[in-house]
Amino acid sequence: MGAAKxxxxxxxxxxxxxxxxxxxxLSSPLxxxxxxxxxLMTPRVIALCKDLFKQWSxxxxxxxxxxxxxxxxxxxxxxxxxxxxxxxxxxxxxRLYGPNTDIVINRQRELQAIKYLSAAGFGAKLxxxxxxxxxxxxxxARTLTPADMRNPKLAAEIAKQLHxxxxxxxxxxxxxxxxxxxxKFFEKASSLKFDEIEKQSMYETIxxxxxxxxxxxxxxxAGHLNAPVVFSHNDLLSGNIMVNDEQEKLYLxxxxxxxxxxxxxxxxxxxSEYAGYDCDYSLYPNKDEQNHFFRHxxxxxxxxxxxxxxxxxxxxEANTFMLASHLFWALWALIQAKMSPxxxxxxxxxxxxxxxxxxxxxxxxxxxxxxxxxxGSGGHCC
Numbered sequence: 001m002g003a004a005k006x007x008x009x010x011x012x013x014x015x016x017x018x019x020x021x022x023x024x025x026l027s028s029p030l031x032x033x034x035x036x037x038x039x040l041m042t043p044r045v046i047a048l049c050k051d052l053f054k055q056w057s058x059x060x061x062x063x064x065x066x067x068x069x070x071x072x073x074x075x076x077x078x079x080x081x082x083x084x085x086x087x088x089x090x091x092x093x094x095r096l097y098g099p100n101t102d103i104v105i106n107r108q109r110e111l112q113a114i115k116y117l118s119a120a121g122f123g124a125k126l127x128x129x130x131x132x133x134x135x136x137x138x139x140x141a142r143t144l145t146p147a148d149m150r151n152p153k154l155a156a157e158i159a160k161q162l163h164x165x166x167x168x169x170x171x172x173x174x175x176x177x178x179x180x181x182x183x184k185f186f187e188k189a190s191s192l193k194f195d196e197i198e199k200q201s202m203y204e205t206i207x208x209x210x211x212x213x214x215x216x217x218x219x220x221x222a223g224h225l226n227a228p229v230v231f232s233h234n235d236l237l238s239g240n241i242m243v244n245d246e247q248e249k250l251y252l253x254x255x256x257x258x259x260x261x262x263x264x265x266x267x268x269x270x271x272s273e274y275a276g277y278d279c280d281y282s283l284y285p286n287k288d289e290q291n292h293f294f295r296h297x298x299x300x301x302x303x304x305x306x307x308x309x310x311x312x313x314x315x316x317e318a319n320t321f322m323l324a325s326h327l328f329w330a331l332w333a334l335i336q337a338k339m340s341p342x343x344x345x346x347x348x349x350x351x352x353x354x355x356x357x358x359x360x361x362x363x364x365x366x367x368x369x370x371x372x373x374x375x376g377s378g379g380h381c382c
Contacts, residue, residue, distance in 0.1 A: 025126050025127060025128050026052050026053070026127065026128035026129075026135075027052075027128060027129050028048060028051045028052050028128065028129075028130040029130070029131055030044075030047070030048050030131055031131030031132045032044045032045055032048060032094075032096055032130075032131075032133065034076055034097075034098065034099065035341065038066065038068060041066070041078075042064075042066045043061065045078060045080060045094055046061050046064045046066065046080075048130055049064065049080055049082070049092070049094075049135070052127075052128045052130065053128075055084070056082055056084075059082065059084070063082055063083045063084075064080060064081070064082055065080070065081045066078055066079070066080050066094075067079045067081075069093065070239065074097075074098050074101055074105075074256070074342075075095050075097055075098055075101070075133075075254075075256075076095075076096040076098070077093060077094070077095055077096075078093070078095075078096065079091055079093060079094075080092050080093075080094055092127060092135050092136065092137060092138055093124060093135070093136045093138050093139070094134075094135050095133050095134050095136065096132060096133040097132050097133050098340060098341075098342060099340070099341055100339035101340075103335060103339055104185070104332055104335055104336070105257065106259075109258070109259060110255055110256050111126075111129070112171075112172065113170050113231070113255055113258050114126045114255060116168055116169070116170050116171075117165075117168055117170075117255055120164070120165075120167075120168045122165060122168070122251075122252055122255075123251065123252065123254070123255060124136035124137045124138070124139050124253060125137040139242055139251055140244060141242035141243055141244040141249070141251055142243060142244075142245070143238065143239050143240075143241065143242050144238040144239075144241045144242070144243060145238055146237075146238045146273065146275065146276035146283065148238060148241075148243070149238055149241070149270075149273070150274060150283070150285070150289070152292060154243065154250070155289070155292060155293050155296075156292065156293070156296040156303070157250045157296075158236075158241060158250065158252075158270075159293045159294070159295075159296035159300070160296050160300040161250055161252055162233070162236070162252070162266065162267070162270075163297045163300050164300075165233060165252060166230035166232070166263055168231050169231070173260070174229060175260060176229045176259075176260055176261045176262055177259040177260060178262060178321075178324060178328070179215075179219050181328065182219075182324070182327060182328055182331065183215070185328065185331035185334075185335060186208075186211065186212065186331055188331075188335050189208075189331045189335050190208040190211075190212075192337075194337075194338060199337065202347055203334070203337075203347065206334075206350075211327070211354070214327065214361075215327060218323055218324055218327065221320065221368055221369070222262070222320055222321060222324060222368075224368075224372050225264070225316065225317055225320060225368065227262040227263060227264045227265075227317045227321070228262070228263050229260055229262060230261070230262075230263045231258065231260055231261075232259060232260065232262070232263065232265065232266035233252060233255065233258055233266055234257040234258060234261055234265070234266060234269065235254065235256065235257040235258075235269070236266065236269065236270040237270075237273035238273060238276070239254075240252065240253050240254045241253070262317070262321055263317065264316075264317025264318050264320065264321040265321035265324055265325065267293070267294075267314070267317070267318040268317070268318040268319060268321040268322030268323075268324070268325055269321070269322070269328075271284060271285050271290065271293075271322060272284065272325050272326065279352040279353070281356050290315060290318065291311050291315070294306065294310075294311050294315065294318075295311070297314070298310055298311075298314065312371065313371075315367075316367055316368055316371045319364045319367055319368075320364055320365075320367070320368045322360070323357055323361060323364050323365075326353045326357035326360075327353075327354075327357060329349075329353050330350045330353035330357065331350075333346045333347070333349040333350040333353065334346070334347070334350050337350070
């Protein structure tokens with residue numbers, strides 16, 4: 001296989017997680033080259049599965065099939081189906097991390113959280129880790145499209161699931177990570193140099209002094225909201241939500257960016273994802289659509305009993321932290337533009353997100369300041 005080596009510190013993270021009792025799973029030092037085509041990748045994936053799962057180690061390769069589930073802009077997901085000696089077909093999901101994604105993702109934080117989220121019924125069960133990825137149980141469901149998230153029935157179910165997700169307790173620091181992560185991203189994103197002249201020219205049009213000022217002012221304003229801190233998904237786009245239409249069962253998946261954070265950020269970020277990868281922000285949910293979501297989030301059992309005051313609080317939180325979501329993913333995109341080999345216009349994505357931030361800033365800041373002045377919480381910081 002020519003791949004028996006470690007990549008960054010995945011195996012060390014796995015060992016530490018086991019020592020701390022945070023989860024139990026199999027591990028292998030093997031890696032799978034994500035730059036290969038699926039036919040060339042397949043024998044390596046089969047060898048990996050045989051190395052991890054001893055009950056499959058003697059099976060002939062012909063008993064394995066490997067298919068692409070999705071190729072996002074961070075990871076590659078593969079479905080491996082094995083016909084066991086008993087004749088049963090068993091499927092697992094192999095998630096291959098994109099190269100250099102450890103720069104923007106805290107894998108140790110992810111692995112620690114998975115056990116507790118899995119125990120609470122979220123996502124796929126973690127079965128194993130390897131040099132550049134993990135193996136999880138296969139979920140028989142389809143991923144949502146951005147349009148699906150607008151469906152009132154699905155929106156209500158997402159809200160209910162997110163309410164339950166936010167109740168999960170993960171051991172360790174409960175400090176919200178939003179501004180820590182934004183500052184780390186800013187430090188990296190503001191000191192890049194591109195080899196391509198066109199990219200470097202575009203990059204040089206960015207005023208990082210302006211971006212830094214926006215971060216400082218928004219952080220101060222958001223701080224006055226005293227938003228509750230919960231364990232958050234932080235990346236609730238359509239591709240990270242699955243549904244089994246026959247069973248009417250919805251799944252929240254992929255907790256790579258999961259951390260303690262402000263509940264308004266998790267919700268505001270989710271609303272931003274209604275726009276999809278094309279960033280059609282005309283699809284951002286209106287106030288009625290947001291209130292529908294808030295009612296089912298705040299009172300899953302009796303959504304009609306949510307007070308107008310509670311709706312207003314969450315409306316202000318979500319739409320203020322939506323601005324922070326644009327800054328977070330804009331800076332993330334700059335780092336990816338330099339580090340990622342995936343064919344995606346990350347640099348263009350920075351400008352889409354940052355320009356939308358500037359477009360929405362006045363309205364959202366005014367909303368927050370008006371609310372704060374009425375509630376006596378201060379907030380004339382910007």
